[in-house]
Amino acid sequence: MEDTMALQNDLTPVVEMKGITKHFPGVTANNQVTLKLYPGEVLALLGENGAGKSSLMNVLVGLYRQDEGEILVRGTPAEIHSPKDAVQLGLGMVHQNFKLVETMTVAENVVLGLKHLDFIPSFSEICRRINTISRQYNLQVDPRAYIWQLGVGEQQRVEILKLIYRGADILILDEPTAVLTPQESGELSRIIAQMIDEGKSAIFITHKMEEIKRFSQRVQVLRKGETAAVLETSKTTPSELARLMVGREVLFRLEKKICCPGEPVLEVKNLCASNEAGRPSLQDLSFIIRAGEILGIAGVAGNGQRKLTEVITGLDRADSGKVVIQGKDMTNRTPLDLIQSGVSHIPPDRISMGIVGDMSVASNLVMKEYRSEPVVKRGIFNYKEVAKSAKEKIDAYNISTPSQNTEAKFLSGGNIQKIILAREIGACRGLLIASYPSRGLDVGAMEAVRLQLIDQRNIGNAVLLVSEDLEELITVADRIAVIYEGRIMGEVPAEKADIKIIGHMMAGASLKGAAQAAAEAELGEDGI
Amino acid sequence: MMLLVQSIIAITIRAGTSLVYATIGEIYTERTGVLNLGLEGMMLMGAVTAFAVAYHTGSLVLSLLVAMSMGLVLSAIHAFLCITMRANQVVSGLSITLFGTGMASFLGQRLGPAENSFYLVGLTSVRFNRIAVPFLSDIPILGALFNQDIMTYGMYILIPLAWFYMFKTKHGLNLRSVGESPHTADAMGISVTKTRYLFTIVGGMFVSLGGAHLSLSYTPGWTENITGGRGWIVIALVIFSMWNPARAIYGALLFGGINAIQFRLQIAGAAIPAPVLNMFPYLATIAVLVLVTWLESKGKKRLGAPAALAVSYMREDK
Numbered sequence A: 001m002e003d004t005m006a007l008q009n010d011l012t013p014v015v016e017m018k019g020i021t022k023h024f025p026g027v028t029a030n031n032q033v034t035l036k037l038y039p040g041e042v043l044a045l046l047g048e049n050g051a052g053k054s055s056l057m058n059v060l061v062g063l064y065r066q067d068e069g070e071i072l073v074r075g076t077p078a079e080i081h082s083p084k085d086a087v088q089l090g091l092g093m094v095h096q097n098f099k100l101v102e103t104m105t106v107a108e109n110v111v112l113g114l115k116h117l118d119f120i121p122s123f124s125e126i127c128r129r130i131n132t133i134s135r136q137y138n139l140q141v142d143p144r145a146y147i148w149q150l151g152v153g154e155q156q157r158v159e160i161l162k163l164i165y166r167g168a169d170i171l172i173l174d175e176p177t178a179v180l181t182p183q184e185s186g187e188l189s190r191i192i193a194q195m196i197d198e199g200k201s202a203i204f205i206t207h208k209m210e211e212i213k214r215f216s217q218r219v220q221v222l223r224k225g226e227t228a229a230v231l232e233t234s235k236t237t238p239s240e241l242a243r244l245m246v247g248r249e250v251l252f253r254l255e256k257k258i259c260c261p262g263e264p265v266l267e268v269k270n271l272c273a274s275n276e277a278g279r280p281s282l283q284d285l286s287f288i289i290r291a292g293e294i295l296g297i298a299g300v301a302g303n304g305q306r307k308l309t310e311v312i313t314g315l316d317r318a319d320s321g322k323v324v325i326q327g328k329d330m331t332n333r334t335p336l337d338l339i340q341s342g343v344s345h346i347p348p349d350r351i352s353m354g355i356v357g358d359m360s361v362a363s364n365l366v367m368k369e370y371r372s373e374p375v376v377k378r379g380i381f382n383y384k385e386v387a388k389s390a391k392e393k394i395d396a397y398n399i400s401t402p403s404q405n406t407e408a409k410f411l412s413g414g415n416i417q418k419i420i421l422a423r424e425i426g427a428c429r430g431l432l433i434a435s436y437p438s439r440g441l442d443v444g445a446m447e448a449v450r451l452q453l454i455d456q457r458n459i460g461n462a463v464l465l466v467s468e469d470l471e472e473l474i475t476v477a478d479r480i481a482v483i484y485e486g487r488i489m490g491e492v493p494a495e496k497a498d499i500k501i502i503g504h505m506m507a508g509a510s511l512k513g514a515a516q517a518a519a520e521a522e523l524g525e526d527g528i
Numbered sequence B: 001m002m003l004l005v006q007s008i009i010a011i012t013i014r015a016g017t018s019l020v021y022a023t024i025g026e027i028y029t030e031r032t033g034v035l036n037l038g039l040e041g042m043m044l045m046g047a048v049t050a051f052a053v054a055y056h057t058g059s060l061v062l063s064l065l066v067a068m069s070m071g072l073v074l075s076a077i078h079a080f081l082c083i084t085m086r087a088n089q090v091v092s093g094l095s096i097t098l099f100g101t102g103m104a105s106f107l108g109q110r111l112g113p114a115e116n117s118f119y120l121v122g123l124t125s126v127r128f129n130r131i132a133v134p135f136l137s138d139i140p141i142l143g144a145l146f147n148q149d150i151m152t153y154g155m156y157i158l159i160p161l162a163w164f165y166m167f168k169t170k171h172g173l174n175l176r177s178v179g180e181s182p183h184t185a186d187a188m189g190i191s192v193t194k195t196r197y198l199f200t201i202v203g204g205m206f207v208s209l210g211g212a213h214l215s216l217s218y219t220p221g222w223t224e225n226i227t228g229g230r231g232w233i234v235i236a237l238v239i240f241s242m243w244n245p246a247r248a249i250y251g252a253l254l255f256g257g258i259n260a261i262q263f264r265l266q267i268a269g270a271a272i273p274a275p276v277l278n279m280f281p282y283l284a285t286i287a288v289l290v291l292v293t294w295l296e297s298k299g300k301k302r303l304g305a306p307a308a309l310a311v312s313y314m315r316e317d318k
C-alpha cells in the first residue's frame, strides 16, 4: 500500500502494523493487514461489522496475539504481549464495550492498574488531578461518582479521561460515538482535535460517514479482514467509501410506498410510569399507530423511551393509563401475553436483552418458536426442524456466521442484530417495536435493517421506531413524535419534518415554539 | 451475672477466631473472582497436620507453617484447575473438600505414635495457651478480650490489616477489579491470572490457619471431623460480611456467640436442641441477603458478590 500523502513519506509512522493475520475458530479476522499511523493525524478505520477492525486494534494493544505479522512503534519493533506493554508504549484504547468496573468510582477506574501509583493512593490528590483535566478539556465528570450511576455518555467521558490521565499519546477509539447523542459526539470531536493539537495521534473507528469527514485526515477501509483501500479523507465521498466497504452500492435514500394506514394496532392512552427512585418517567403520554404505518419516536436518550417500550412489551409496569393492542387492553400484562398478542421487540441493548450469548445462533433464532410445532413436538425439541428453521433465517437475512452452532456472542454486532431481526420479524403478528435498531451497524447492515422495517409496514404491520438518528427517522418513519421528559412534545409527518424544528423539540420546546425558534435562527443566519 | 457475660464473651471470641481466619482467607479468594468450596477440606488438613507436628516436635511455629503449607498445596491445586484449566469452580472446590476430609481422617490414623497404634485421637500436645494482657485483662467484662491465645491476638491485628489492604492500597484496588471485571482489569494492565493465583493461594493459607486454631487451641487435640462443618459456615459468613474483611468479625461473633450461648444453655439444661441453634447463622445470612437485595433495588448502593465470582477468564474469549 503506498502512502497517499506525499508529505508524510519521509515521516516515521508512530504506529506501523505489518502483515497482521489473526485467526479465530472458523474465521480469519485479519488477513495480512498493514496499517500506518503518522504523528499528529487521525486515521479513520472503516469497515463492515465483522470486518476485523476491533480485532486489529486489540492486537495493537496486546489483548489479542497476532498469528503473523509485526508491529513497529515509533520506528522500533515492539513486542506487545499484554496491555501492560502497550500502556508502556503510550498506547491507549477506548474499547467498543467499555472497560470500566461498575462498582468502583470514576477516580478508582482512572488509576486502576497504574504502575506508578503509590502503595496507598491518595484519592483526594487523584480527584484534584482529574478535575484539572476535566477543566482543561471541558470533560464534565464527577470523579467520586460510581460508574453504575453514570449514563453511557458520561461513561464515555470517563474512558477519554482515563486515556488523558494515563498519558497515552497514541489514542485508539473504537466506535466511541456509537452510543453518544449528536451533541455529545460534537463535544468529542472537539476534545480529539485538542489532543491532536498537543501532538497526539489517533485511530478512530466509526460507521458514521459524516464523522469520518469531521474527525479524520486519512481513512483506511477494511473488508472481510483485508485492507480494501487507504484514502485521503478530503478526496473521497461517502458513497465511494460505502462501496469499498460493502462491495456494492449502498442506498442512503430508501424508496417507500405511500403509507395507507388501516385499523389502529397500538393505542397508548394517558400513560404514566415512574422510575426506581419514584420520579415520573412517562407523563400522560398518548399516541396511536395504525396498521401499515411507522411512528418514529425522536428524542435524546433517557427521556423515557426505554420505559415506554418496556411498558408496551410487558417488561415494566405503568402506574396509570392504558396500552391497547389490536383492540384489547394489554396494560401491565406479562411479556408472554404480549408476545402472544403479536408484539415483537427489538431491544435497545442487543447483547444483554436481545440474545443469549452462550447459546448457539440456531437456538437464538428459534427462541420464539419453541412453544409450538414444528420446532417442538410433544414438548421435545426436534433438532432437524430447528436446524431447518435456522438455516432459512440465516439465508433470508444474510447472517454471516461460521456455523449454526457457533455461540451467538462470537458474531459481530451487525450479525447479532440480524439474528434478532430475523427472530422478531419472523414472529411479528401486528406490532413491531424497534429501539435504536441500527445503532453500531455498518451502512450495509443499516440499510438492511431499515428495509426490513419498511417491509413490515408494507405488509400491514404497525411499527414503533425509537431512534436518536433523525436522518433515520425521516427516511424510515411516516410520522415522527418527539419525546421529552416522558411527554410527547408534538408530532409531525416525516415528509414535512424539519431537522431543526425536531432538534428544538428534543430540547423541550413545543411544536409551535420550536418552529418559531427555528425560523428565528434562520433569520439570524441570513442576517450574517 | 457479670462473670457469666464475661465468660460468654471469652468463649465467643475463642470460637470465632478460626472462623475469622478462614472467612478473611475466603474473602480474599472470592474478591478475585475465584470461589473455593474446598474450605472444609483445607481446614481439616490444617487441623490434623498442625496437631501432628505439634505433638511430634513440640514447636507451635512449625505446626502453623506446616498447616499453612497444606492450605497452600490444596488451594494451588484448586487454582490450577480453575484458572489454568478453566474447570468448573464448584466441582473443583467440592473435590478439594472431599479429598481434604478423607485425607485428614486418614492422616489422623497414621501420624500418631506407635504406642497409640499410629492414631492421633486422644493425644495431647503443646497448645496455644491464654496470655492475659496486664491491666487490660482486668477491665470488667471487656477484659475477656484480653485473656486469649496468641492467634486471637493475631486476629485482632489481621482484621484491620486485611481491610486496609483491600480497600486502601493499590494492590487491593487491583485485586477487587479482577473479581468485578477481569476484562477491564486485563485491559488496564493487571494480570488476571497472577492475581487470581496469588490470592487463591494466600486465601487458602489463612483458611488452614483457621483449622490449626481448632486443634491447637479451641478444642485441643485431634478428633474426626473436628471442624464440625465450620468450612461450610465460613461460606455463609463470607456472604454475611458482604465480602468485607472488616465485617468478618460480625459473622464470626454471631456464630461464635451462638456456640457460647449454646454451651451455657446446655450447662443450664435448657431445652433448645443444638441443631436448632446451629441454624441461626444461616438464617441470619439469608436475612442479610434479602436486605442487600432490597437495598440494591432501592438504588442506594451496589453491594453483593464480586460480579465475576466463579467465572473463568481467558483473554481472547468474548
Ligand SMILES: Nc1ncnc2c1ncn2[C@@H]1O[C@H](COP(=O)(O)OP(=O)(O)OP(=O)(O)O)[C@@H](O)[C@H]1O
Pocket (backbone or CB within 6 Å): A024, A025, A027, A028, A029, A047, A048, A049, A050, A051, A052, A053, A054, A055, A056, A096, A410, A411, A412, A413, A414, A440, A442, B316, B317, B318
Ligand atoms: N474473541 C473472539 N473469538 C472468536 N471470534 C472473534 C473474537 N473476536 C472477534 N471475532 C470474530 O472476528 C471477526 C472480526 O470481528 P471484529 O470484532 O474485529 O469486527 P469489527 O470490524 O470490529 O465489527 P463491528 O463493526 O461489529 O464492531 C468477526 O467474525 C468476529 O465474529
Ligand SMILES: [Mg+2]
Pocket (backbone or CB within 6 Å): A053, A054, A055, A096, A174
Ligand atoms: Mg468492533
